[in-house]
Amino acid sequence: MSQIAFIGGGNMATAIIGGLIRQGEVTANAIRVSDPGEQQRQNLAQSFGVQTFADNLEAVSEADLVILAVKPQMMKTVLEPLQATLSARQPLIISIAAGITLANLEKWSGCRNLVRCMPNTPALLGVGATGMVASEAVEIEQRTLADRLMQATGITVWLKSEQEIDAVTALSGSGPAYFFLLIEAMIESGVKLGLSEETSRQLALQTALGAGQMAANADVGPAELRRRVTSPGGTTERAIFTFEGAHLRDIVDAAMQAANDRAGELNRLLGD
Numbered sequence: 525m526s527q528i529a530f531i532g533g534g535n536m537a538t539a540i541i542g543g544l545i546r547q548g549e550v551t552a553n554a555i556r557v558s559d560p561g562e563q564q565r566q567n568l569a570q571s572f573g574v575q576t577f578a579d580n581l582e583a584v585s586e587a588d589l590v591i592l593a594v595k596p597q598m599m600k601t602v603l604e605p606l607q608a609t610l611s612a613r614q615p616l617i618i619s620i621a622a623g624i625t626l627a628n629l630e631k632w633s634g635c636r637n638l639v640r641c642m643p644n645t646p647a648l649l650g651v652g653a654t655g656m657v658a659s660e661a662v663e664i665e666q667r668t669l670a671d672r673l674m675q676a677t678g679i680t681v682w683l684k685s686e687q688e689i690d691a692v693t694a695l696s697g698s699g700p701a702y703f704f705l706l707i708e709a710m711i712e713s714g715v716k717l718g719l720s721e722e723t724s725r726q727l728a729l730q731t732a733l734g735a736g737q738m739a740a741n742a743d744v745g746p747a748e749l750r751r752r753v754t755s756p757g758g759t760t761e762r763a764i765f766t767f768e769g770a771h772l773r774d775i776v777d778a779a780m781q782a783a784n785d786r787a788g789e790l791n792r793l794l795g796d
């Protein structure tokens with residue numbers, strides 16, 4: 525592959541570029557990033573040695589693969605001025621934007637070879653999770669290429685249909701924030717119970733890490749792992765009873781439904 529262009533050099537682009545370079549999947553001089561922020565461009569150039577541009581057209585002009593990493597609300601505005609160049613070159617396009625459908629991406633870019641991905645921020649550490657779906661025109665070699673690129677940031681899962689990607693956004697795309705919220709709340713409660721901020725933070729973070737690693741590596745499911753912590757008549761039982769009494773599962777369900785619905789709205793807001 526000769527050149528990869530990133531349109532938008534923010535949080536997720538940085539995470540993916542970091543993964544690609546760390547894994548040796550792509551060399552820095554094959555990566556071109558466009559972003560309006562001068563500071564952002566400088567940071568990317570300094571951290572990774574990639575080529576940066578203020579002008580999107582310059583970034584995509586020689587690219588065989590274009591990764592769209594701007595906010596969903598910007599997508600139409602960003603793609604329409606690039607349409608003539610993109611439709612003439614027909615690069616593989618990978619969009620990581622929440623909500624924006626393959627149909628709209630095709631309409632605005634003039635490209636048929638499209639992959640929609642939903643990564644998440646742990647991609648920064650190589651432990652990301654990405655859901656993926658491709659348009660019908662995408663050839664097997666292009667699917668393999670997209671898969672290899674995203675695997676540089678963690679695991680990939682190919683979805684049965686595009687309809688599933690909003691659910692992936694609600695689960696793993698936004699999901700890190702749910703766990704961070706729980707960690708924040710646990711730290712605050714630890715302090716209320718008399719621990720120092722530092723002790724509470726240290727213990728909450730290590731507990732999150734340990735629980736995540738156990739859940740990922742155990743040969744039993746999370747319900748059984750929870751049961752093993754919960755001594756009959758003990759402390760965990762009281763805490764879980766409190767969570768269930770406050771309908772934690774319904775709260776999680778409502779939150780994920782809201783995230784899923786918002787993904788659809790982000791696409792509809794941009795209209796045709």
Ligand SMILES: NC(=O)C1=CN([C@@H]2O[C@H](COP(=O)(O)OP(=O)(O)OC[C@H]3O[C@@H](n4cnc5c(N)ncnc54)[C@H](OP(=O)(O)O)[C@@H]3O)[C@@H](O)[C@H]2O)C=CC1
Pocket residue numbers: 531532533534535536537558559560561564580593594595596598602620621622642643644645697698
């Ligand atoms: N953050 C996350 O956890 C995840 C995000 N995503 C998706 O990734 C995409 C990017 O999100 P994220 O990285 O968080 O957002 P960021 O705001 O960090 O990155 C977007 C970047 O695009 C730049 N930008 C704005 N306008 C243009 C333009 N016209 N041309 C080129 N670049 C432009 C922004 O610059 P400036 O800031 O100056 O406007 C910014 O640096 C979104 O579509 C989001 O849905 C997907 C999965 C997870």
Ligand SMILES: O=C(O)[C@@H]1CCC=N1
Pocket residue numbers: 622693697698
């Ligand atoms: O909040 C958002 O819209 C993006 C998509 C998934 C995570 N962050």
